[in-house]
Amino acid sequence: MTVNGNKVSHEAEDRTLLVEFLRDTLGLTGTHVGCDTSQCGCCTVHVDGRAVKSCTMLVGQANGAQVRTIEGMAEGERLHPVQQAFTECHALQCGFCTPGMIMAVAGLLQDNPSPSDEDIIHGLEGNLCRCTGYINIVKAVKQASKTIGGA
Amino acid sequence: MYPLTYARARTLSEARELLAKHDEARLLAGGMTLIPTLKARLAAPSLLVDIGQVQELQGIEAKGDRLVIGAGTRYVDIARSALVKRMIPALAYLVSRVGDPQVRNRGTMGGSVANNDPVADSPAAVLALGATVRTERREIAADEYFKGLFETALAPGEIITGFSFPVPARAAYWKFAHPASGYAMAGAFVADFGGAVRVAVTGASSSGVYRWKEAEDALGRRFAPAALDALEVSPDGMSSDIHGSADYRANLVQVMARRAVDAIAAGR
Numbered sequence: 001m002t003v004n005g006n007k008v009s010h011e012a013e014d015r016t017l018l019v020e021f022l023r024d025t026l027g028l029t030g031t032h033v034g035c036d037t038s039q040c041g042c043c044t045v046h047v048d049g050r051a052v053k054s055c056t057m058l059v060g061q062a063n064g065a066q067v068r069t070i071e072g073m074a075e076g077e078r079l080h081p082v083q084q085a086f087t088e089c090h091a092l093q094c095g096f097c098t099p100g101m102i103m104a105v106a107g108l109l110q111d112n113p114s115p116s117d118e119d120i121i122h123g124l125e126g127n128l129c130r131c132t133g134y135i136n137i138v139k140a141v142k143q144a145s146k147t148i149g150g151a
Numbered sequence: 152m153y154p155l156t157y158a159r160a161r162t163l164s165e166a167r168e169l170l171a172k173h174d175e176a177r178l179l180a181g182g183m184t185l186i187p188t189l190k191a192r193l194a195a196p197s198l199l200v201d202i203g204q205v206q207e208l209q210g211i212e213a214k215g216d217r218l219v220i221g222a223g224t225r226y227v228d229i230a231r232s233a234l235v236k237r238m239i240p241a242l243a244y245l246v247s248r249v250g251d252p253q254v255r256n257r258g259t260m261g262g263s264v265a266n267n268d269p270v271a272d273s274p275a276a277v278l279a280l281g282a283t284v285r286t287e288r289r290e291i292a293a294d295e296y297f298k299g300l301f302e303t304a305l306a307p308g309e310i311i312t313g314f315s316f317p318v319p320a321r322a323a324y325w326k327f328a329h330p331a332s333g334y335a336m337a338g339a340f341v342a343d344f345g346g347a348v349r350v351a352v353t354g355a356s357s358s359g360v361y362r363w364k365e366a367e368d369a370l371g372r373r374f375a376p377a378a379l380d381a382l383e384v385s386p387d388g389m390s391s392d393i394h395g396s397a398d399y400r401a402n403l404v405q406v407m408a409r410r411a412v413d414a415i416a417a418g419r
């Protein structure tokens with residue numbers, strides 16, 4: 001599979017989850033495991049351009065796929081517009097949910113570049129945040145949509 | 152998770168061969184039900200046959216006056232399909248309310264209908280629309296397909312290849328979603344085929360999706376929300392759990408069906 005633009009090839013047990021492969025085999029620990037029961041979205045990554053919960057996918061299912069994780073979002077020192085907007089809008093506190101949240105937001109904006117509040121709430125139903133509150137997160141999504149749209 | 156063996160099938164015939172060779176083999180489509188089940192150690196198949204990339208199971212097309220959807224088509228593609236939105240908008244809407252975006256990016260209608268979870272959405276559409284469930288060996292009418300809680304007419308090793316939906320004159324789906332999981336506490340799919348009305352209810356009954364015949368008759372006589380007023384929904388056989396009692400669910404059934412009829416009448 002290709003992860004953040006780099007070809008990777010490793011042996012893994014068939015029961016390995018994609019998130020275990022990313023974290024334990026590749027050391028990409030930006031992708032978090034919050035619940036391990038497909039609820040919280042902390043483990044969200046993109047597989048072939050679509051946001052998925054990497055705790056609910058076997059590594060074999062992603063064999064040959066293009067995978068993008070939070071580590072693949074920034075370009076060098078320059079944060080991805082969604083990351084930038086989260087920083088500026090105080091859309092995180094502890095940051096545990098943030099990598100998954102950002103990957104979900106990037107997926108949302110890719111499909112719907114100027115979402116309404118309702119679209120944002122519906123689009124983030126698969127991601128839970130226990131501390132920030134969703135108001136600033138929605139604000140950050142709006143700001144990111146403007147930056148991306150204006151860029 | 153127990154150790155397991157994974158194999159990716161490239162074609163339908165390859166999937167059939169793999170299933171035939173292993174007694175305890177299980178199909179894996181989007182994995183949105185099966186992987187959590189494996190993680191909870193509620194299943195231990197000897198082999199997972201991944202059909203997620205089998206092209207023959209993908210696709211959405213109009214065939215004559217019917218809408219045909221491949222079993223392996225992901226929810227996201229059904230929800231966004233211009234064809235589905237034009238032919239059966241209620242179906243596109245139903246699919247857009249399943250779970251969350253990540254679940255819709257992986258999950259398939261075939262997986263949901265094979266699983267026949269009593270709180271799932273897709274079975275309501277398949278049953279209310281009177282769809283045909285197609286497998287690699289036969290065609291099964293929706294009325295013959297659903298057999299109660301997680302039970303279906305599928306034989307062991309039988310693969311759903313797709314669904315063929317008749318197109319109703321008008322239809323709507325309304326669900327009261329559990330606020331955390333999104334699953335239906337009760338959901339009603341109402342389809343009007345120009346006088347002949349079919350109503351399927353999911354989420355509420357402890358024996359899974361069912362047709363609400365009294366509502367069909369009442370709406371067939373007069374298609375208006377008020378036509379449902381006189382009907383009594385018995386709490387007998389309704390699910391009862393920490394999320395809601397049987398009485399509560401019986402009431403929800405009535406309310407969801409009214410809202411669906413309302414939505415149709417208002418042209419929404």
Ligand SMILES: Cc1cc2nc3c(=O)[nH]c(=O)nc-3n(C[C@H](O)[C@H](O)[C@H](O)COP(=O)(O)OP(=O)(O)OC[C@H]3O[C@@H](n4cnc5c(N)ncnc54)[C@H](O)[C@@H]3O)c2cc1C
Binds near residue numbers: 312
């Ligand atoms: C967080 C979360 C929220 C959810 N919310 C909802 C919701 O609101 N409403 C709802 O309806 N569902 C909901 N779901 C369930 C989801 O819709 C189903 O898990 C999904 O549709 C199943 O499809 P799949 O392709 O992922 O199936 P899999 O998990 O891959 O397979 C499910 C079962 O079907 C069998 N199977 C798969 N494909 C076929 C086939 N073609 N022929 C025969 N057998 C087959 C498999 O062997 C397995 O037993 C939710 C799931 C999650 C994780």
Ligand code: FES
Binds near residue numbers: 036041042043055
């Ligand atoms: S860790 Fe994957 S959804 Fe919570």
Ligand code: FES
Binds near residue numbers: 092096098128129
């Ligand atoms: S920032 Fe702490 S869980 Fe979201």
